[in-house]
């Protein structure tokens with residue numbers, strides 16, 4: 001089971017959008033995907049309608065170490081896509097972890113329970129620094145960080161997400177390697193010149209870095225992402241074709257390219273995900 005957390009210390013950069021759509025695409029590719037919503041604002045938990053709602057969720061998983069699938073795993077209407085809902089509406093988990101001796105390692109220690117049932121655990125997190133976010137990162141073998149192409153977001157990335165990752169380095173002494181970081185440009189408006197400059201600057205900055213990679217796939221700024229969210233569908237199902245007036249890739253192509261860049265070993269399966277896309 002691969003474990004990927006979608007992280008950023010900045011809010012509103014597209015973490016939940018990426019988690020929902022990537023999870024939906026991989027489930028349609030035949031992979032068994034478990035989403036874990038660790039944001040106390042349960043946006044990911046309400047993205048897809050549920051065909052079965054479990055009585056418990058992320059709170060019981062983290063606070064009580066409850067891993068019983070019957071009790072904590074809900075099923076979405078997308079076949080192969082399950083979800084551990086966020087039910088920490090009081091935001092108590094963070095304080096609880098802060099005072100627990102195993103705090104930052106708790107999720108990592110629970111993962112074995114999910115390995116047989118899933119190919120991928122995809123974790124959505126809150127857009128701010130927290131113990132919960134550190135716990136998610138330390139449980140992951142890859143951290144995926146969406147970034148919007150504004151200067152501010154790039155600066156925040158240095159101050160926030162990169163600093164956080166470097167502060168997790170001491171965990172190496174415990175034999176725990178912090179995951180490599182993949183930066184994903186989101187909400188890109190390719191026409192703007194400053195956008196292109198920022199993207200180039202970002203690539204140059206990390207050209208020599210071993211642990212940080214700017215992904216080739218770029219997610220454009222499209223109203224279709226909002227439409228998909230209101231329909232409760234993964235975007236590749238509703239935008240499978242390029243429009244005549246646009247030369248840029250369809251959302252299906254974009255999400256497939258992203259998935260293949262992250263999980264080259266699943267390339268063949270990922271190319272079959274188009275069978276669920278709506279026929280025009």
Ligand SMILES: Nc1ncnc2c1ncn2[C@@H]1O[C@H](COP(=O)(O)OP(=O)(O)OP(=O)(O)O)[C@@H](O)[C@H]1O
Pocket residue numbers: 010011012013014015016017018039043125126127186187188219220221222223225226229
């Ligand atoms: N590529 C895109 N094109 C257009 N709109 C987008 C795109 N990506 C995200 N959005 C929209 O931007 C808003 C913020 O996205 P999202 O909720 O995914 O961010 P987030 O990082 O999860 O935010 P938070 O930190 O609050 O959890 C949403 O309304 C979403 O629909």
Ligand SMILES: [Mg+2]
Pocket residue numbers: 015016017039043044124125
């Ligand atoms: Mg979110």
